[in-house]
Amino acid sequence: MGNSYAGQLKSARFEEALHNSIEASLRSSGGDPQPVFTQLYLEPDQYPSNLQDIKPKIDLSMRPDLSSHVLVNCKSSNSIDDMDDEDDSDTSSPPLPYLQGPPPDGCCTVDGFCQAGKDLRLVSMATESIEVPTGFELVGAKSPSIPEHILVCAVDKRFLPDENGKNALLGFSGNCVGCGEKGFRYFTEFSNHINLKLSTQPKKQKHLKYYLVKNSQGGLCKGTLICWKGTTLTCKMFASSSKPSSSSSLSSKENGDTNGHSPSPFPLSGECMGGPSNIKSLVTQYSIFHHPELFSHVKACHFKPHNMFHPALVLAASSAMSSGPPKKRHRGWHPTSLVPVPATAVPVPAIRPLTFTLSSTLIGVSWVIQPQPITAGETVIIPDNLLNSSGVRPVLLIGQGTLPYFFGNVGDLVVSPLLVSCYKGRELNEKTLTSLGMSASHLLTTETMILLTLQYLARLGTEQIPLREEFEQIILKAMLCGPTGPPVSPAQLPWLARMEASVSGGCVQVLVSHGSLGEGISESLRSLSETPPQQQQCLPNYVLIICTSKSGANEFCVLVLGKYQSRALAESMLTTNEFLKEISYELITGKVSVLASHFQSTSLGDNMDKQLVRYQRKRKGRVVQPFQGHLTEYIHSQEAAAMLPESGPGDDGFQIHPPQLSVARSLLSQVCAIADSGSQSLDLGRFCKVDFLILVPPSHVLVHQTVQRIQQSGVLIDLGIEEASLALQKSDKYVVRLDAEVHTKMEAFMRKVKQNPYTLFVLIHDNSHVDLTSALSGSVCHGELQGLADRVVNCPEVLEAINLLVLQVSCFPFTLQSRQSRISTQNEVHWPNTDDLASPKDLVYFGLKDYSSSLQWGVASPILRCDDAFERMVKTLLERHPHLHSMVIRSYLLIQQYTEALMALTAAPSLRDHVTPQTLAMVEDLLSVPGRSRHGCGHMLLVRVPSLQLARLAQERLEEARDKLGLQYRFAVLLGSPAAEISLPVHFCARLRAWRGCKDEEWVPHSYEDLEGLPCIVILTGKDPLGETFPRSLKYCDLRLIDSSYLTRTALEQEVGLACSYVTRRVIPEMKTPVGREERPTDDERISGETADHDELQMELERPPSNASAATRTSGSTTENGVSSSSVLDKPSSHSELSSSRNIMDSCSSPVRFKQECDSQAPSSSATSSFSSASSSSSSSSSPGAQRPSQSTQAPRECSRAQVFPRTAVLSRAAYALLAPEALGQPSSASLLPHADVAWSSPLRPPVPHALGGAEQSLYYRQWTTARQHHADYEGPAVPHPRRLLLSGPPQVGKTGAYLQFLRILFRMLIRLLEVDVYDEEELEEGEKVGPQWPDVEDIRKLPFDLYPRDPKFRYASPVYADRMPKTLNGKTLEAEEELPKRNTVSVRLSLFAAHNAFHRCEQCHHYSEPAPLSDCTFHAFTFCSSMLGEEVQLHFIIPKAKEPHFVFSQQGSHLESMRLPLISDKESGMLKSPIFTPTTGRQEHGLLNIYHAMEGAEHLHILVVKQYEMPLYRKYWPNHILLVLPAMFNNSGVGAARFMIKELSYHNLELERNRQEEQGLKRQDVWPFIVMMDDSCVLWNAHQPGPEGNSEVMNVSLKSVLQHMEATPKISLYAMCGLRKWSSALSSQAPTSPFSRCHLHDLIMLNVDLTQNVQYDLNRFTCEEVDFNLRANSSGLLLCRFNRFSIMKKHIPIGGHKDFLIKPKLMRLEAPVRVCASQYVCAPDSEHTLLSAPAQFLLEKFLQSCSHRLFPLALCNSANPVLSIDSYLNLGPQTCYMSSRPHSVNVDHQGVMFSGLLLYLCDSFVVSSLLKKFNFLKGATLCVICQDRSSLRQTIVRLELEDEWQFRLRDEFQTANCSEDRPLYFLTGRHI
Secondary structure (H helix, E strand, C coil): CCCCHHHCCCHHHHHHHHHHHHHHHHHCCCCCCCCHHHHHHCCCCCCCCCHHHCCCHHHHHHCHHHHCCCCEECCCCCCCCCCCCCCCCCCCCCCCCCCCCCCCCCCCCCCCECCCCCECEHHHHCCCCCCCCCCEEEEEEECCCCCCCEEEEEEEHHHCCCCCCCCCCCCCCEECCCCCCCCECCHHHHHHHCCCCCCCCCCHHHHEEEEEEECCCCCEEEEEECCCCCCCCCCCCCCCCCCCCCCCCCCHHHHCCCCCCCECCCCCCEECCCCHHHHHCCCCCCCCCCCHHHHHHHHHHHCCCCCCCCCCCEEEEECCCCCCCCCCCCCCCCCCCCCCCCCCCCCCCCCCCCECCCCHHHCCCEEEEECCCCCHHHEEEECCCHHHHHCCCCEEEEEECCCCEEEECHHHCEEECCCHHHHCHHHCCHHHHHHCCCCHHHCCCHHHHHHHHHHHHHCCCCCCCCCHHHHHHHHHHHHHHCCCCCCCCCCCHHHHHHHHHHCCCCCEEEEEECCCHHHHHHHHHHHHHHCCHHHHHHCCCEEEEEEECCCCCEEEEEEECCHHHHHHHHHHCCCHHHHHHHHHHHHHCCCCHHHHHHCCECCCCCEHHHHHHHHHHHHCCEEECCCCCCCCCEEEHHHHHHCCCCCCCCCCCCCCCHHHHHHHHHHHHHHHHHHHCCCCCCCHHHCCEEEEEEEECCCHHHHHHHHHHHHHHCHHHHCCCCCCCCHHHHHHHHEEECCCCHHHHHHHHHHHHHHCCCEEEEEEECCCCCCCECCCCCCEECCEECCHHHHHHCCHHHHHCCCEEEEEEECCHHHHCCCCCCCCHHHEEECCCHHHCCCHHHEEEECHHHHHHHHHCCCCCCCEEECHHHHHHHHHHHHHCCCCCHHHHHHHHHHHHHHHHHHHHHCCHHHHHHCCHHHHHHHHHHHHHHHHCCCCCCCEEEEECCCHHHHHHHHHHHHHHHHHCCCCCCCEEEEECCCCCCCCCHHHHHHHHHHHCCCCCCCCCCCHHHHCCCCEEEEECCCCCCCCCCCCCEEEEEECCCCCCCCEHHHHHHHHHHHCEEEEHHHCCCCCCCCCHHHCCCHHHCCCCCCCCCCCCCCCCCCCCCCCCHHHHCCHHHHHHCEECCCCCCCCCCCCCCCCCCCCCCCCCCCCCCCCCCCCCCCCCCCCCCCCCCCCCCEECCCCCCCCCCCCCCCCCCCCCCCCCCCEEEECHHHHHHHCHHHHCCCCHHHCECCCCEEECCCCCCCCCCCCCHHHHHHHHHHHEEECCCECCCCCCCCCCCCEEEEECCCCCCHHHHHHHHHHHHHHHHHHHHCCEEECCCCCCCCCCCCCCCCCHHHHHHCCCCCCCCCHHHHHCCCCCCCCCCHHHHCCCCCHHHCCCCCCEEECCCCCCCCECCCCCCCCCHHHHCCCCHHHEEEEEEEEEECCCCEEEEEEEEEEHHHHHHEEECCCCCCEEEECCCECCCCCCCCCCCCEEEECCCCCCCCCCECCCCCCCCCCCEEEEECHHHHHHHHHHCCCCEEEECCHHHCCCCHHHHHHHHHHHHHHHHHHHHHHHHHCCCCHHHECCEEEEECCCEEEEEEEEECCCCCEEEEEECHHHHHHHHHCCCCHHHCCEEEEEECCHHHHCCCCCCCEECCCCCCEEEEECCCCCCCCCCCCCCCCHHHHHHHHHHHCCCCEEEEEEEEEEEECCCCCHHHHCCCEECCCCCCCCCCCCHHHHEECCCCCCCCEECCHHHHHHHHHHHHHHHHCHHHCCCCCCCEEEECCCCCCCCCCEEECCCCCCCCCCCCCCEEEEEEEECCCCCCCHHHHCCCEEEEEEEEEEEECCHHHHHHHHHHCCHHHCEEEEEEEEEEECCCHHHCCCEEEEEEEC
């Protein structure tokens, strides 16, 4: 072992093992720890046996730098700063068990708190006073359960290391700063006390991370890292061997993660701990910006020239899964195999690391990172204090060739792969080259690319940075042009390159290195560090380094040394999340203290706070008058607070405008196309309702805004999902924020989706581009949860639900249009060109393209501006503070500018010359406009500050300055944070209420639109604008903080989208170029700016010039800066244009909002009065002598019609250059990478077709962009989702109104489609039919009556006689009621003769169902005596005036005497004789009660029979129908009661008509005795004729022709009933049967009330009442005739009828519905059974339908032994044997039949014991006797002598599960002896 390399005893490992052993001994509760030497030597052999793989010692001795090579642990944690230090553990040895006992009873176990319940988190303790004992230090501990927090601890200094990482005593001594407990001697005990909750052995080296220090404000904050022993690099970064030529480039915007997870290219040698647990933490994230000082600290401690960072780190799989490499102190370890270093290995970190993601197939493999031998000439030492001495952090742009390895002060160098893809032309495949119109011969040589690079850099401006997309187009054009001369040789390259660089004026230099690129880089960095500060202005901006490699090929790279260029490039590499984290870090750690102290003074050198206090004292408690007064007029603050203005800005009703209607129809058309595609992905025919849910980004204001849109549109009422009285209160249920609570709400929504299969749900994902991070890589970034949208929209439940559409809405759909898009190109709907549609009030959309075009107007006041003076100030400050992020500097400067502008306009005029004219003009406009009007209205100024901390700072500073200057009642300062509601002072809320006329004192604004007219500064913060709509009073958008950090199309354009709106067409001047506005590109591509969707057409206030101060006009900086104070546009003199329609709805106001008809083409222009106000703005002016028109004294024209002007956008120079490319010759924003979440799929590609529409751009992005690994679409399905749509349109264009309108017309279309869903079921087997060709009474009389009901619905009546056993019968129980099989339906096309529901509208029948005044109806009572009921019955008729001729009234006209009936002998053609009765319940909307077309428009008498409580509903929907209202006693009855009353009424009316007409000399028998009873679901009628091929031909006919045919039957009065057969698709394929049948009649019957006088419907019945009646009629000898040549189609209506009768417990303790199975419908008398709230008869019928096999087990599947039913038919199946007890009745022959059961249902006196003894029963047959009460049940048993032949038991007595007051039915069962 002594000669083995693996066994060498190194002092570092010995100390580590000894330390572990001592601590384990101290902690061990039993058993001895593993001996020290066992840990060191007795380990699995993990070193190679092949000695050739081990370098000889002689080599090592010659290369001493390798022997001390540093290996860096790459294990990461969840936090940027949480770099776990594993120096003190040996991964090769098994971990010591950490036995943590349970916490004491009653102690606190909350993360971040100690067991005494005291808060230890730094955020809570930062301002607390903490007493630290002498000799102790405050340190920060990290807990794995709350990685975002630091816990404050007090630790004895003796147990902490010094700055060299040494001299720390073993063991631990610490105190709890929360509860004060002292004397913790073991870190294990202490970690338990502070609730670290560790799953591994507690170690102070691993969990004590930071020293805690006081910042300049005295608060406790995080300091430097604790330098534990062996921590050569305080932050352990993962080093990647990524190649520039591979897909894993270094920029996270190229291949990284917006969450800051990206593969780190830091060339640090290191190792990755073996084992799966360490593989999971292989990803490390760290920003150089976060801790640049750490690198200098590390160098002072351990950095020597031989301690280099090695980039060639290769991951190799180890065969030993259980073992890993030794720790990094083991300097001599060698890998098992050497992997060659790639020639293009990236040696230097980008400004932030990128996520390195292991393939899923490699997880669990033990990885090692292998140090590689290097030559001394390939290393570069980065000079110390490079950034501090030069003020520059150089950026190295990767070109071609092998870069060197860097060590030393690596934090001061940034490596960027910005242009590396441009040099990858040789990697293009043949297919891509062909698509670009090139071949391999067009590829450029390295020399040509070097010269092109030089040309490009030489022509960049001093304030421009290289753009990848711009340079790629240069390369592409060069390739397309091909070689124009002989190729450049390597020998010619140096002097040609220097010649190209000479045109740059020294901005670009060429450095030729003959050794390596490293030599040139080292020389450039040395020159930079040694150049004196006064000579640094002479340094070039770019140094292009060329080196000829040993193979003769040229290599090159670019070193960026320009202060502006290097800073902008470095910051542009950071994602939004990352630079916001960097800003937060700079603010928290106090790095901005120098900058903050600089801005404590005014531009004149005075202390700003003291000056403000002096002005405050000077006012003596008075304030500036809130409105209608000059800034110099002061009043008392109480008087100012009480001032209320006159009425303010008006607002208009909600309207749908033509562009929105067009888009809604396009969406509907696309949904229909999906349904018609044949993919079976959407069946629109099955839906009867539409429901929806809107997902919005996490913004409280956006939620309120969307809820207001829903309320204004009335869509909830139109869809029928909310009552009108509750719609306002329940609107918020339909809008959900994508925050932590979204999962609960989505689960509830998905439950609704599953429980309502006949409802089409639409999930609307609004602003869907905001967060498309995948759920797997989602995390908390900058306080926001990411990946939620993916979890919700792309979850399996949403994707698989066949009744759910997903509509994604976006102004910037580019990230949804990659190669992996989940949305089909056919399912995209793009906003149309609004110029082509008639917009109301002459309004036109003004978008990003228009802002760019506005620069050509030639006006003195452009609306797209760059504040040059502000940019010059920023440039000076950036040079002074190179360590700070530029946005921090811009923010502090902006705050000072606004503060000094307020001071200059009120108390310190001397500051005017030190405020930029642009800022001064905006603030002056803000302050002066309210003073010139009686109502106090003013403008809104929007300031965009993405960082929340900076936004809060701006709010605090501006509010402080405003209040001390006495302006607190003049204007408001609001923080517009997505995470917070709008907070407005009370006096401003009172002013808004006064404008609105709102009487509700509790009303407060909830959306920015509610702030209409309020003078205010809104500081809008947040990572992105999220879609909020701003009022038309918004005049200025200050975007000066949006700079080079926003170099993607979406990021930049959504910021400018805040200014987009609708404007008056005539205020736009004619463009000065030959291209007019008519030839502009369509608005499809104006997808720029904020993602707000609006129903409204947005507008602003009228903007005449303001009274700008003379000082502003004569300011010294005015001419110098090229900024004037004029806001005059070249506009017409007319100012009386109508204002735009707006969607603001006063939640507290009472006036009714008028909603326009949804599919109206010409919306009304009912604009209310708006208000106008004088305005002022500043802009660039090319002429120093330009003067404003003399309108400075013009008073505002209040309450006039306002023109709508575009908003003014003030940009940074970087943003202005991209949005105004025509003026500067730069690429436009449309050329940029579309979104940070996607990447270009090819290094070269055609230019973006931004001049074309959205559809063309979509195809482009789908071809040339691909989703990044963290994108939600990265691992999406191979094919797009069929039910997902995309609506794209410009910001603030009205997309919300469009999709709400889409929901409305979708619902109306579904209603129309439903009318073709009819039952398609073959009848049960029929008996043989014989008969003549035409009906003859005698022939029909000879036909046998078919006793069995053949209607297909009886398949599910009962399982007793089913031919096929239901599957559930094979088990122990049968619960058929649990899930009845779905009946077959088929969609058929509606004919001209269809019946319709209440939603049908057409020109022919609009008078049939349109509302009429209530006075047009008369109410009449009709009383008659019912022999069956034995009492008088009073019915009520509601008769419209137009229907009164059908009735006979008394001479006084008030008493209804009878309903007119025709004569049998009447032969008038076209006249229908029979009145039509339709019993209906629960179907006032969906019942097919409009039979106008079915009757061919002919005159007819149609009466709706409704229950009393439903009368108002039916009267509302069918005001022109006659209503027959049943008595209240039938409110809970079934359809049997309705049919019973119809027949009783009809017979009584027949007698009255016979008497009346007999008095007129007519015969009684000549009065027409028939009525028609028709169900409310009959939709179509058909006639069947013999076909040529032996089948039947089907033809749609009208109801009128069917009824007339039956009425014309010879000897019709001899028939008791006539009817039709039910249609099925099989009828057309069958041979025609006999034309007539004598059988059961259903659905539509023509009833002879004279012949059936003594046959009654069972008024108690809910089902099968027709079968029961048919059997009674047949047993009485009456004729029933079915006309087989006609069939009826019945529509499937899923609601109404007895289906709506829910059986539920009588006493509901829970609101959740409880499912009651059929076996619970009956119970034993007097039992404790759950009582049900349902009629007894209904319970009995449902019980028999589902559980009759339990009552009659011998009848189950036994048609030979049926159940005998006396005098009634209950739903026991289609083959029940019915017998009538009446004398002379017609019954079937029962001789020889053995019955399996006997059913006696409410039997009367005709049933006697002698009758029952005529029948034979099987032994064990079942008897069931049903009676009204228990006494009658016993009497019936005795009277019928049943106990003679039947055996009864007490336990066989049952009742329906009703309470006694509901009169349950009782029944007794017995067995035949």
